Amino acid sequence: MDEEAIIFSVFTAMIPVIVIANMSSFGGGLYPYLALxxxxxxxxLILMITFADFVVFPLATSIxxxxxxxxKDYKITKKQxxxxxxxxxxxxxxxxxxxxxxxxxxxxEQVEENVEEREVTSLQNxxxxxxxxxxxxxxxxxxxxxxxxNVRDELEGKRSYQEFNLSKALQSGSANDVIIxxxxxxxSIIQAKLDRIAQGExxxxxxxxxxxxxxxxxxxxxxxxxxxxxxRIQVAFTGMDVQLLRVVGRELYTLYKFNFMLPTEVVEMExxxxxxx
Amino acid sequence: MVWLVEQKKLFLFLGLFGASLFIVVIDISISTAxxxxxxxxxxxxxxxxxxxLAISSRFYSYLILPIFKQMKRNVVLSKEDPYWIAxxxxxxxxxxxxxxxxxxxxxxPLYRSETEMAPEEALEFAHQTSRLLGQSRxxxxxxxxxxxxxxxxxxxxxxxxxxxxENEESQLMAQNASAAELSKVRGKLSMxxxxxxxxxxxxxxxLLIYSSVSGKGSQEFEAVGVAQQRAREAISAVSxxxxxxxxxxxxxxLLKFVEPEYMIPYSTISEQITKNIREEVV
Numbered sequence: 283m284d285e286e287a288i289i290f291s292v293f294t295a296m297i298p299v300i301v302i303a304n305m306s307s308f309g310g311g312l313y314p315y316l317a318l319x320x321x322x323x324x325x326x327l328i329l330m331i332t333f334a335d336f337v338v339f340p341l342a343t344s345i346x347x348x349x350x351x352x353x354k355d356y357k358i359t360k361k362q363x364x365x366x367x368x369x370x371x372x373x374x375x376x377x378x379x380x381x382x383x384x385x386x387x388x389x390x391e392q393v394e395e396n397v398e399e400r401e402v403t404s405l406q407n408x409x410x411x412x413x414x415x416x417x418x419x420x421x422x423x424x425x426x427x428x429x430x431x432n433v434r435d436e437l438e439g440k441r442s443y444q445e446f447n448l449s450k451a452l453q454s455g456s457a458n459d460v461i462i463x464x465x466x467x468x469x470s471i472i473q474a475k476l477d478r479i480a481q482g483e484x485x486x487x488x489x490x491x492x493x494x495x496x497x498x499x500x501x502x503x504x505x506x507x508x509x510x511x512x513x514r515i516q517v518a519f520t521g522m523d524v525q526l527l528r529v530v531g532r533e534l535y536t537l538y539k540f541n542f543m544l545p546t547e548v549v550e551m552e553x554x555x556x557x558x559x
Numbered sequence: 560m561v562w563l564v565e566q567k568k569l570f571l572f573l574g575l576f577g578a579s580l581f582i583v584v585i586d587i588s589i590s591t592a593x594x595x596x597x598x599x600x601x602x603x604x605x606x607x608x609x610x611x612l613a614i615s616s617r618f619y620s621y622l623i624l625p626i627f628k629q630m631k632r633n634v635v636l637s638k639e640d641p642y643w644i645a646x647x648x649x650x651x652x653x654x655x656x657x658x659x660x661x662x663x664x665x666x667x668p669l670y671r672s673e674t675e676m677a678p679e680e681a682l683e684f685a686h687q688t689s690r691l692l693g694q695s696r697x698x699x700x701x702x703x704x705x706x707x708x709x710x711x712x713x714x715x716x717x718x719x720x721x722x723x724x725e726n727e728e729s730q731l732m733a734q735n736a737s738a739a740e741l742s743k744v745r746g747k748l749s750m751x752x753x754x755x756x757x758x759x760x761x762x763x764x765x766l767l768i769y770s771s772v773s774g775k776g777s778q779e780f781e782a783v784g785v786a787q788q789r790a791r792e793a794i795s796a797v798s799x800x801x802x803x804x805x806x807x808x809x810x811x812x813l814l815k816f817v818e819p820e821y822m823i824p825y826s827t828i829s830e831q832i833t834k835n836i837r838e839e840v841v
Contacts, residue, residue: 294610328611
């Protein structure tokens with residue numbers, strides 16, 4: 283949870299807390315209890331919006347039947363999971379799937395010994411998956427080289443923090459083996475990243491995603507075909523050991539806009555997505 | 560621009576949060592002797608609703624105001640075209656607030672397959688790809704696009720051939736031509752129909768690899784200039800790493816990378832849809 287999320291959720295949670303503290307001002311009978319119930323529900327909703335806005339908003343627009351026209355000729359569906367365009371009576375539905383495919387580059391598995399083997403097999407798996415698909419799709423990698431010094435400083439800070447935690451746990455003797463092994467693993471991951479930077483490799487910030495378009499003679503036909511294509515992409519790339527999640531909500535709008543305007547600075551790119559830790 | 564968006568978001572949040580706080584404080588401070596408990600409770604629900612909107616404004620500020628302004632089921636965020644092709648026809652332009660954002664597309668003619676690589680070459684290729692991703696300090700997008708081949712022109716030619724031969728056949732029948740002549744024309748007709756059926760029953764796919772970069776400016780030409788400069792840097796990075804010559808996409812070809820109907824050409828796909836429906840009906 284970043285600082286912004288903390289600020290937004292703490293401020294908004296203050297309102298139901300104030301209500302709970304002043305329950306008696308709502309008169310007698312059932313009203314104070316109703317106020318309490320709704321205050322608790324509001325706190326629950328605030329937490330859900332903070333941690334899973336992609337569930338709450340599409341659900342709300344789905345129930346209310348609200349669709350959006352982001353630009354002329356385009357429509358975002360009420361479930362906020364596809365962008366539709368109608369051309370001469372044919373509907374084109376476009377959907378997105380998140381996919382951090384370069385596992386060897388960005389994920390924790392990086393510290394495993396057989397990294398090179400993984401790099402070679404990932405190419406094989408990629409080609410096999412692509413050959414198994416017979417519909418149009420795009421795989422995008424939006425990347426930017428990060429500032430080496432900043433990333434190194436950040437990683438060194440994280441390593442020191444983990445080392446401090448480890449030594450504290452070892453001294454106290456209260457931590458069990460699982461916790462200690464986990465801490466050691468975290469330290470070795472950070473060290474592996476630092477080593478790669480020391481070898482001259484530039485750290486990368488990246489957003490990777492699939493985009494696929496399906497056609498149909500009605501909106502429903504296009505959306506059904508799109509869901510099927512998304513499912514087939516998820517199946518085809520399971521061999522690559524990555525999470526392939528269908529994009530819904532605000533990120534769909536962001537990714538759709540990337541087709542005609544990309545972020546021009548790293549900070550702009552990062553502001554659109556939650557960072558992988 | 561990020562700063563501007565953040566400012567707008569912050570003002571919206573503070574406005575909604577302030578409104579919610581104000582309503583709650585008033586609601587709590589008014590005695591039940593003045594305002595009935597049921598009214599107080601309704602006001603409280605309004606305050607909670609505004610509070611929920613305040614937290615939602617963190618990510619959905621672009622939706623909240625239009626939804627409440629328009630109060631209808633199809634909320635229009637913009638009636639404008641999302642982009643237009645620059646007069647230099649080498650980039651597409653989008654206007655966001657007072658700024659122009661130009662995006663340039665670069666075609667990368669990379670046709671290498673893992674199946675024809677030795678393990679060392681495959682490893683080297685993976686390293687080259689990693690190196691390429693870290694080359695630029697500004698965001699750059701690399702895309703691997705599998706698109707349906709545009710067979711529209713080819714299918715139209717075959718359709719024309721079929722109608723020509725059909726005309727020829729009807730003329731021969733009207734002239735009471737010999738059976739040999741008729742069977743020759745019918746053979747030709749069945750050949751063209753066979754080709755047409757084969758070509759239209761399934762779509763052929765083609766692979767494109769391209770990258771895209773954007774640049775912004777207060778004027779169109781400034782944005783295009785920045786984007787073109789970044790595109791030239793990307794081209795030199797790609798050609799130095801892979802030893803190939805990428806090129807900037809111009810004119811209508813740009814639409815291939817942006818519009819869904821260019822990714823799936825109209826008559827190619829409409830023929831296929833018609834055929835599928837016919838099959839389903841039969």
